[in-house]
Amino acid sequence: MAQQKFVQIIEMKTTKIDEFRKLGEEYDAGTKGKRTSGHRLVCEDRDNPGRYFVVVEFASAEDAQENDALPETQAFAQNLMKLLDGPPTFHNLDVVEEYSG
Secondary structure (H helix, E strand, O other): OOOOOEEEEEEEEOOOHHHHHHHHHHHHHHHOOOOOEEEEEEEEOOOOOOEEEEEEEEOOHHHHHHHHOOHHHHHHHHHHHOOOOOOOEEEEEEOOOOOOO
């Protein structure tokens, strides 16, 4: 069976989006060539300002686990918690169909 793509959606509330974006840029720079994450989107809920969804694509769930084990990812998560207005919610999704058109 071929590897199945995996997507993680992190739902969070923050009033510190600029600090979040800076933290993300630092994480990207510090994990270049190490991280296994692919495409990433950061989206704000139009109907609920301050509520964000981070959508991260991985080639597989195993790649996501490998990425999560990086010390840089662990440090990023700890620093992220300081910027949030409460705990994030994680949605871990196996991609069953993909369409680009």
